[in-house]
Amino acid sequence: MNLTDLRDELTMHADDLGPAPDFGAGVAQRVRSTKRRRAAAAGSVATLAVAALAVGVVSSLDRQAPAVPAGSVSSSAAPMIGADGMPFRTVPDAPGDIVKDGLRYRARVADDRLAVGFIGERGQAQFSLVLTPTTTHVSYGAECYLPGLTDDEAATYMVTVSLGGAKGFFGSSCSPGRPAERDLPAGGGVPGEPGQGWTELTVGQAARVRVQLVDAKTNKPASVDGAQLTGAVYELGSQTTVKDLSGTPVTALPHVVEHQGYRYRLERLSTSPLRSGRLSPTGAPAGPAVVLWGSAGDTVLATTPGSPSSLRLDGLRNTGESRPVGSWGPTPVPAGSARTLSLVAEGPRPNSGTAFIAVYTLER
Known part of the structure; x- marks a missing residue:
């Protein structure tokens, strides 16, 4: 994941503050x-x-x-x-x-x-x-x-x-x-x-x-x-598996992520089946946080031809970030910049899939 680019960036304890940079048979x-x-x-x-x-x-x-x-x-x-x-x-x-x-x-x-x-x-x-x-x-x-x-x-x-x-x-x-x-x-x-x-x-x-x-x-x-x-x-370090309603694993999320030299630990995870309307509400993080959000599932992309679906992260003051259904990734959330977070589905409802919001808070 260029992941993520989705893999490079948050370590050490937040109390040890130092100078500055760094957060895919x-x-x-x-x-x-x-x-x-x-x-x-x-x-x-x-x-x-x-x-x-x-x-x-x-x-x-x-x-x-x-x-x-x-x-x-x-x-x-x-x-x-x-x-x-x-x-x-x-x-x-x-x-x-x-x-x-x-x-x-x-x-x-x-x-x-x-x-x-x-x-x-x-x-x-x-x-x-x-x-x-x-x-x-x-x-x-x-x-x-x-x-x-x-x-x-x-x-x-x-x-x-x-x-x-x-x-x-x-x-x-x-x-x-x-x-x-x-x-x-x-x-x-x-x-x-x-x-x-x-x-x-x-x-x-x-x-x-x-x-x-x-x-x-x-x-x-x-x-x-x-x-x-x-x-x-x-x-890979320890992970949490996200499952759909049938209990089938659809993706796995790390227990710890890193952003710009600091470690953030998974605090809470909210999931729900994909459907029209508001999905996966979760409380606003009090301090700086990293939010992994999106959706996953085997047939999640099987939507109406020519009408792509997407999810939007709602609740942040300065962004209305969206991503295609069937993808997920991180968003940094500075302290005090979020209200209650939720996902809004846009476009036709996919045949299946699971939406999720994972909140990671600064490790102390």
Whole structure:
């Protein structure tokens, strides 16, 4: 999930205030994308992405540009506040981080832990990651930077991820130039059915994941001067499974998310079947919070042709954010900016699906 880009950004206790920044069996199974920025199926699996890729998030939000300390500008003890009105601080390097060429994969993001990661050399068109998992609940992701190319030129390439030498089943589009931020997204796709994990992985048994630059049209290996690829697999922290009325799991949400250097813990979760009108009401968070909201479900996208459905988050003072039915993601909520939160369904009623609002409050 570019998740999310849906995975990179909130850690340490809120009382330790510091300076400032940081908040997606096998090919046959569905992949729940946590990459909010860009995710595409690779080559022949394009149909898989359209039919079975439920866009989700991750436990991360895009990091915002730093603003100024709360209160007096001369008060160095005051917490920094980001452009979104949320607490903001820099996460220092830690043991286990992978740091190279101005980029970093963090060893821990929220409660997700880096299993294996690699930042490639300039011009390196592919590499493999070998991991021995301690859990089958993982996320994986890859990035591709093509300095010197235009947006249109970069769009003709993508980076794929594959397991055990099979054809790439996860793809991410390439970006021109270098990334604006140091920290790379923590994961991007979560393979397997909600709550079940990636069944093609075996705990304690080594597995090989290949990251490769390919032509976006042909899915054949490609090479670009100066191209830089990165890839990582994160083992997920504890999660809460969201179920529909029949008791079938439709998605899984992390117990802890991170935003701009701070950890936020799940406080309450409200769910309801999709239908016209107001859904999933929940009380307004008193302090800064992160809200994961949206909907999920196997046939949630089976609506009237030509009349797409969407959900709108209602109750925030400064936003009327909407997203398509069948997707979910995070919204930062500064202290005092929310009333009672609810979801408003717009468009025709889907055949099925579950709407939800998960409120995460600052960990103290």
